[in-house]
Amino acid sequence: MYFLPRLVLNMKNEFAHNTYDRLCAHAREVAILYSVQSLLGWDERTKLPPAGGEYRAEQMSYLAGLIHQKQTAPEIGEWLNELAESDLAADPHNDTGADIVNIKRDYDRKAKLPQALVEELAKLSVLGQQLWVEARKANDFGRFRPLLERTIDLKRQEAAAIGYDGQPYDALLDEFEPGAKTTEVAQALTGLRGQLVPLVAAIAASSRRPNRQALQGHYPIEKQEEFGRRCASAIGFNFQQGRLDTTNHPFCAGMGPCDVRLTTRYDEQSLAGSLFSTLHEAGHGIYDQGLREERYGLPTGEAVSLGIHESQSRMWENLVGRSRAFWEFFYPIAQQTFPETLGGVAPDDFYFAINDVRPSLIRTESDEVTYNLHILIRFELELALINDELKVVDLPEAWHAKYREYLGIQSPTDSDGVLQDVHWSSGAFGYFPTYSLGNLYAAQFFEKAQQEFGDLPAMFARGEFLPLREWLRTNIHSQGRRYPAAELGQLVTGSPLSHDALMRHLRGKFTPLYDLH
Ligand code: ZN
Numbered sequence: 001m002y003f004l005p006r007l008v009l010n011m012k013n014e015f016a017h018n019t020y021d022r023l024c025a026h027a028r029e030v031a032i033l034y035s036v037q038s039l040l041g042w043d044e045r046t047k048l049p050p051a052g053g054e055y056r057a058e059q060m061s062y063l064a065g066l067i068h069q070k071q072t073a074p075e076i077g078e079w080l081n082e083l084a085e086s087d088l089a090a091d092p093h094n095d096t097g098a099d100i101v102n103i104k105r106d107y108d109r110k111a112k113l114p115q116a117l118v119e120e121l122a123k124l125s126v127l128g129q130q131l132w133v134e135a136r137k138a139n140d141f142g143r144f145r146p147l148l149e150r151t152i153d154l155k156r157q158e159a160a161a162i163g164y165d166g167q168p169y170d171a172l173l174d175e176f177e178p179g180a181k182t183t184e185v186a187q188a189l190t191g192l193r194g195q196l197v198p199l200v201a202a203i204a205a206s207s208r209r210p211n212r213q214a215l216q217g218h219y220p221i222e223k224q225e226e227f228g229r230r231c232a233s234a235i236g237f238n239f240q241q242g243r244l245d246t247t248n249h250p251f252c253a254g255m256g257p258c259d260v261r262l263t264t265r266y267d268e269q270s271l272a273g274s275l276f277s278t279l280h281e282a283g284h285g286i287y288d289q290g291l292r293e294e295r296y297g298l299p300t301g302e303a304v305s306l307g308i309h310e311s312q313s314r315m316w317e318n319l320v321g322r323s324r325a326f327w328e329f330f331y332p333i334a335q336q337t338f339p340e341t342l343g344g345v346a347p348d349d350f351y352f353a354i355n356d357v358r359p360s361l362i363r364t365e366s367d368e369v370t371y372n373l374h375i376l377i378r379f380e381l382e383l384a385l386i387n388d389e390l391k392v393v394d395l396p397e398a399w400h401a402k403y404r405e406y407l408g409i410q411s412p413t414d415s416d417g418v419l420q421d422v423h424w425s426s427g428a429f430g431y432f433p434t435y436s437l438g439n440l441y442a443a444q445f446f447e448k449a450q451q452e453f454g455d456l457p458a459m460f461a462r463g464e465f466l467p468l469r470e471w472l473r474t475n476i477h478s479q480g481r482r483y484p485a486a487e488l489g490q491l492v493t494g495s496p497l498s499h500d501a502l503m504r505h506l507r508g509k510f511t512p513l514y515d516l517h
Helices: 006-046 050-071 074-084 095-112 115-138 141-162 168-176 182-205 221-234 272-290 306-320 324-337 347-353 371-386 392-407 433-453 456-461 466-475 485-493 500-513
Strands: 242-246 252-254 260-264
Touching: 006 050, 006 074, 006 095, 006 252, 006 260, 050 095, 074 095, 095 141, 115 141, 141 168, 141 371, 141 392, 168 182, 168 371, 182 371, 182 392, 182 433, 182 500, 221 242, 221 272, 221 324, 242 272, 252 272, 260 272, 272 306, 272 466, 306 433, 306 466, 306 485, 324 347, 324 456, 371 392, 371 433, 433 456, 433 466, 433 485, 433 500, 456 466
Parallel strands: 242 260
Antiparallel strands: 252 260
C-alpha cells in the first residue's frame, strides 16, 4: 500500500473542490437556459398571440439545441473523471456526492445516444404530435400508424444505446423515474389491478349514486379564481413566489427559485374542474417551492422523479382536497362564495358528488378510483409494444379489449380510444406509469404523515394544512435528488413501494360512501 504525503493529498482535495465548483457553475448555466425555456413555454401556453407561434417554435428549438450542446460538453466527462475518486464523491447521499452521482448519471445517459438518433427522435416527436392531432380529429388510426411504428423502432434503438440490466423498457422508464425497474413497477401495478377491478365493479353495482346535478349552476369565474387562490394559499402555496393563470391544459412550471407558476381552466357551470386542477398544480408548485434555493440548478436542488412529483400533486388534490375534513373547513366558505348554487346543497351531498366514481372513457376526466386502471392499460400496452409482443396494427383492438376487461366499457371510436393521449406521439414511452407511481407514493406518504401527526383530519377541519406541508418539505422536497425515488420512499415511510396504502385509503373512503361490504 502506498500513502500519499499530506501536502499532495491537500492539493488533491483543493483540486477536486475547484473541479466541483466548475461542474456546479456549468450545471447552473444549464439551469438558466432551462428556466428561460420554461418561461417561454409558460408564455406560449398562457399569453402568446396565435400568430406568434412560428417564431416561438424557432426560439424554443434554438434553446433546445443550446441546452443539448451544453449538457454533452466533453469537459463535463473530464471533470467527472477527476472527481470520481475524490472525497467529494465518497458519499452519494450528501450534497456534493449526490450532485456528482446525478450529473454523471444524466451525462452518461445523454452521451450514449448517437446524435443521429437524437435528431430523428426530435423530428419525429414534432411530426408525431401534428399527425396525432389530425388522426384524432379524423378518428383514423391508420394515418398515425406508420409514424408510431417508426417511433417504437427508434425507442428500442434508444434503449439499446443506453443499455439495461433487465429489459429494454427499463432504459425508457429510467428517463422519467430514475432508478426504477420495470419488474418492480409491474409488480406494484399488477397487484393494484387485482384489487381495483373488483372494487370498481362493486361500486358500479352499488345502488347508491351521488346527485351530480346538485352541483350544477352558475359559478362566476372571478369567484372561482378567488376561491381557488384561497385554497392554494391555505395548503401552503406561496403567491409571493408564484402566480396562477389560465390555460387550456393546466400545468405547473417552475422557472427559478422564487418563481413557480400554476395554471388552471375555468368552466362557469362547474367548480370542481378548476378547483381540483388548481389544487393538483399547487401540489406540484409546493414541491418546487420546497426545493432548496441555495442548491438551485444542481441535482440536490431538483425534484427526484416524475412519480414523486405526481405524489405531491395527487396528495393535495385527492387525499386532502377530496377529503371530508378539508370540506368541513372550506364548505361554509364555498357556500358564502357561491350562495346561489351551493347555498341549498347539504355538505354530505356536496362531498359525495365530488367523489363520484364511475367507469369512463377519458383518463384525464376519471375519478380517484378508476384513474389507475386507465394508467395500467397504457402501461401494459406500451410495455408489450416495446417488447414486440404486440404489433401496432393490433393496438386499437388490444386497447378496447383491456377497457372491456378492466372497466367494463368500450369507446365507440379510436379518437377516445388509442388516440386519446399525446404521449406516444411524442415518443414518451415510460411516462404513463409515473402517474400511478404518484398515487401509490402519495398514499404511502400520507399514511406515514397521518401516523406521525395522529389526527390529520382534525387539523384539516380547523384549516391547519401547513404542518403537513412542512413535513413534506423536510422529508421530501428539501432532499432534492439525494436519494433515488424508491429509496426516498422507503426512507420516509419505512416500507417499499406497494399498493397496500392506496387500497386501504380507497376502501376506507369508498366502502361507506357506496355502502359496500
Ligand atoms: Zn400532475
